[in-house]
Amino acid sequence: xxxKRIFVVMMILMFVSLSISGVFAQDTVKIGTLVPMTGGLxxxxxxxxxxxxxxxxxINDQGGILGGKKLELVNVDTQTNPQSGVDGAQKLVSVSGxxxxxxxxxSGVTIxxxxxxxxxxxxxxxxxxxxxxxxxTLDDNGYVFRTVPSDSLQGVVAANLASNRLDYDKLAxxxxxxxxxxxxxxxxxxxxxxxxxxxxxxxxFEPNKVSYRSELMEAAKDxxxxxxxxxxxDDGGITIIRQALENGYFDKxxxxxxxxxxxxxxxxxxxxxxxxGTAPTSMPGGNGPEIFKNLYEKEFGEIPPKxxxxxxxxxxxxxxxxxxxxxxxxxxxxxxxLGEVLSEDGMVVNIxxxxxxxxLIKAGQKIxxxxxxxxxxxxxAGDSMGAIGIWKIKDGxxxxxxxxxx
Amino acid sequence: xxxxxxxxxxxxxxxxxxxxxxxxLIYGILKFGHFxxxxxxxxxxxxxxxxxxxxxxxxxxxxxxxxxxxxxxxxILNFVLYRHLRKRxxxxxxxxSVGAALIIRNIILLFWGPQNKFYDKAIQMPIxxxxxxxxxxxxxxxxxxxxxxxxxxxxxxxxxxxxxxxMRAMADNIDLAQITGINTERVIIWTWAMSGVLTAAAGILLxxxxxxxxxxxxxxxxxxxxxxxxxGIGSPYGAMFGGLVIGISQEMSTLVISAAYKPxxxxxxxxxxxxxxxxxxxxxxVS
Numbered sequence: 001x002x003x004k005r006i007f008v009v010m011m012i013l014m015f016v017s018l019s020i021s022g023v024f025a026q027d028t029v030k031i032g033t034l035v036p037m038t039g040g041l042x043x044x045x046x047x048x049x050x051x052x053x054x055x056x057x058x059i060n061d062q063g064g065i066l067g068g069k070k071l072e073l074v075n076v077d078t079q080t081n082p083q084s085g086v087d088g089a090q091k092l093v094s095v096s097g098x099x100x101x102x103x104x105x106x107s108g109v110t111i112x113x114x115x116x117x118x119x120x121x122x123x124x125x126x127x128x129x130x131x132x133x134x135x136x137t138l139d140d141n142g143y144v145f146r147t148v149p150s151d152s153l154q155g156v157v158a159a160n161l162a163s164n165r166l167d168y169d170k171l172a173x174x175x176x177x178x179x180x181x182x183x184x185x186x187x188x189x190x191x192x193x194x195x196x197x198x199x200x201x202x203x204x205f206e207p208n209k210v211s212y213r214s215e216l217m218e219a220a221k222d223x224x225x226x227x228x229x230x231x232x233x234d235d236g237g238i239t240i241i242r243q244a245l246e247n248g249y250f251d252k253x254x255x256x257x258x259x260x261x262x263x264x265x266x267x268x269x270x271x272x273x274x275x276x277g278t279a280p281t282s283m284p285g286g287n288g289p290e291i292f293k294n295l296y297e298k299e300f301g302e303i304p305p306k307x308x309x310x311x312x313x314x315x316x317x318x319x320x321x322x323x324x325x326x327x328x329x330x331x332x333x334x335x336x337x338l339g340e341v342l343s344e345d346g347m348v349v350n351i352x353x354x355x356x357x358x359x360l361i362k363a364g365q366k367i368x369x370x371x372x373x374x375x376x377x378x379x380x381a382g383d384s385m386g387a388i389g390i391w392k393i394k395d396g397x398x399x400x401x402x403x404x405x406x
Numbered sequence: 407x408x409x410x411x412x413x414x415x416x417x418x419x420x421x422x423x424x425x426x427x428x429x430x431l432i433y434g435i436l437k438f439g440h441f442x443x444x445x446x447x448x449x450x451x452x453x454x455x456x457x458x459x460x461x462x463x464x465x466x467x468x469x470x471x472x473x474x475x476x477x478x479x480x481x482i483l484n485f486v487l488y489r490h491l492r493k494r495x496x497x498x499x500x501x502x503s504v505g506a507a508l509i510i511r512n513i514i515l516l517f518w519g520p521q522n523k524f525y526d527k528a529i530q531m532p533i534x535x536x537x538x539x540x541x542x543x544x545x546x547x548x549x550x551x552x553x554x555x556x557x558x559x560x561x562x563x564x565x566x567x568x569x570x571x572x573m574r575a576m577a578d579n580i581d582l583a584q585i586t587g588i589n590t591e592r593v594i595i596w597t598w599a600m601s602g603v604l605t606a607a608a609g610i611l612l613x614x615x616x617x618x619x620x621x622x623x624x625x626x627x628x629x630x631x632x633x634x635x636x637x638g639i640g641s642p643y644g645a646m647f648g649g650l651v652i653g654i655s656q657e658m659s660t661l662v663i664s665a666a667y668k669p670x671x672x673x674x675x676x677x678x679x680x681x682x683x684x685x686x687x688x689x690x691x692v693s
Contacts, residue, residue: 038520177666204666208625210616213414214660214668217407238522239617246529247541267527 028072029065029329031319032092034103034113035312039080040176040207040235041105041129043261044308048128049075050300051312051372052102054292055351057299059320062354066327071320078104080235085109089117099331100124100323102315105308106232107132108178114144122331124338126319128311131257131280132183136381143335145378147311147318147371148280149386151180154256155187157388157404158228158278162254163195166276168225170198172250174215174240175230176258177204184230184256200224207235216240216249226252233261245271254278260391261306262398269396276401279307281389283374284403288351292372295352305391305398310372311384317351318342318369318376325361341367344377410540411657417546417615419653420553424608425626426633426645427560428601434577434640435597436492438499442483442507443605444627448620449510450476450606451613452518458525465525469610476609477602479510484598507624514620523618549611556607557646560600564642569596577640628669629656632676638689647687651675 033052037045052073059071074096076088085104092098101123104110110130118125119140127135127144131151138144162168171192175181181204189199200222205215219227227250231237237259244250245268255264255277265272282289292310296303303309318338325341326333346366349357360367369376377385392401425447432440453475457468483506491499532541564570572593575583584590609623616622633652637644652672659671679686 038515042520203664206666206669208619208621209669210612210619210622210625211414211418212665214411214657214665217410218660218665234520234522234619242529243616246543247532248534263521267524268529271529 028070029323030072030074030096030098031316031323032089032096032098032101032103033073033075033316034078034085034088034092034101034105034109035075036080036105036109037077039078039084040232041080041258043233043263044105044129044306045077047304047306047309048105048312050296051128051309052316054296054299055313055316055320058295058352059317059354063358065320065324066329073316074098078106078109080106080109080232082109082112085113086116089113093117093121093123098123099329100126100319100334102126102128102312102319105129106178107135107180107183110144111135111138111179114138114140119143122335124319124322124331124334126315128315129308130180132179133187134179134183136383140382142339142382143331145315145318145338145382145384147314147373147376147384148308149388150383151184152187153386154278154280154388155184156191157390158184158254158256159188159191159195159197160404161276161278161390162226162228163192163197166226166254168197168252170200170222170224171226171228171254172201172203172219172222172224173199173228173230174201174203174205174212174219176232176236177206180258181230188228188230205231205236205240207232209236210239212236212240212243213247216244216247220249226250226254228254228256229259230256232258233263238264241272242268257307260398262304262396265393265396265398269393272393273395275393277391277393277398278388279391280311280373281307281387281400281403282310282372283385283387283405286370286374288370288372288374291351305400313351314369314371314373314376317354317371320354321357321361321367321369324358338378342369342377344368344375408658408661411660412654413540413542413546415654415657416650417549417653418657419650420550420557421608421612421615421649422626422629422633422653423646423649424553424556424604424611425623425630426637426649427642428597428604429630430634430637430640430642430645431573431577431597432601433634435573435580435594436488436499438488438496438503439631440601441500441503441627442510443601443630444623444625445507445510445514446476446480446602447605447609447612447623447626448514448618449479449609449623450602451609451618451622452514452523453606454610454613455518455523455525455618459523469607472610473603473606476606477599480598480602480605481595484595511620511624518618518620520620523613525614525618543615545614549615552607552611556604560604560642563600569593573597573600574642577642629653629672632672635676635686636679638686641686641688644686644688 035049078085107130110127127146133152175185201219253275257279260279322334322337326337343366346368387405389403390401429443453472454468457463572588633648637648656671
């Protein structure tokens, strides 16, 4: 008898909660985010998520979206793993009912998510960090965008850094065995050989192994001048750096964007002093980056020298612009609006001027969005025009050195 | 280069061997593949991290405390989970151990986070012998010595003590052991305790050589099983030998094939062994 009563109460509670969530759902506009909290890119996860949350805060503080509705972000942890990423995207689309997603970070996750979930489901996907050249040529019906430039550019910058600035003739490359690693590796090899250099080894590695000594031994075989490492910090990058140093295989390195995190120097500061790396960065000019830095630090404290925090903000903001322009949350409408709303010679909108953006959209004006990572403009393939920065390790910290523009 | 690879193989192999001894005994006595073994190994390594880094105790003390705590967790797992399920199909026990593995791994994630951890942030420069002919770190010498001591201790335990002999008897034939008056329940608890200590040691040594990550043990689980099958299920000596063979052949294989395919070597050996001699090198005949 008692059990039965509990059951009845439970049923009532369940219906009440269902109907309440139904009521709330009407008042919010949902955007999904696919940010890794664990796995290889875990060290970027929290901060890129903060980037998206900051955009959400600005939009909601300035009257919300689509006539006063609140913007709601639903995050799913991709674990930097393609399978979990696809599952997560599926959940966002079918359970949470989103039609626009910011993410994923790793190209190795973004591409399968696009191919198997978002493109067939007519969901707009904007990646704030996937740099693989493969994304450019993906058959995506225009549903896939990114707020970072392709690695075909980063590869050129990294190879030129090695051959021109650092005068290396022989280079060994170790890269993570996924779309990101392969794409960047190919771009670097092509440019470095064009520069007259020799690639002595180009070795793919499987993430999350405890020892990379055999890979390193193979890479060091023909005595290259330096090791160019394409990896993420937490699923192999740091291990490879430490084992390369510990076993005396390499003492000179060039890093790419996946390793632009202060964690890589912990305990090995003196050995990595003066090493260089590359990463997408904000376009010079415009005061978006500065405004972003101030807003971020007011909200979350000091901003770490990691990439993709600003591009995550931009991806969220631009999606919101497109939803506002489309006047609905329909995937196809958002896709089309993304192409229409942004223009190089539109009216300038800064990252904290959501109200102004809404007015401009209402008036049918085009917008030049001075984003946190510089002006955001998409080309035909949905890639952002962008810049690659060269960074340097100085006194154990990561400092930005110079910027190369496309 | 071949000598260097051999040395790397012996180091990896002795770590695998330590983990495989316990796995093999459990497999032999309780008749199920204990899939949480790898994560128990990770747990041991993180316990040592707790004592050594977070509580700043000396390494030897952290090692002993972590080994004891891991043994305790193994015994608790036995009481809470496996003892009840053992009466049913061994497949059910096996699946439940996969569940236990996931629980342990996520507890580790919860407490220590997903980032890589190190017992010592600073790196150690190797001792270079014969003009780069052989490089070995001090840590690796410590690993080899500790592994050797533990293996000798296991040998003495299994051959000289009543409990050790009972364990071997049960791994050989549990019914016969029971008839001769061995208290099987007690021996099972001690088997878990010993496995816990050895796997914790394997995890700590692995992390000592490289670093800690929540998936370190899970990723080593399949080489562990390969070592057990190669040596013969239920045979602790076979497991030691199997571990060394797997470790050495994985490292040596990079002379001929790309390092990316290293994990495949363990499976190739395992599959070949299953086809040619399913009972393993030192195992009893399969009925």
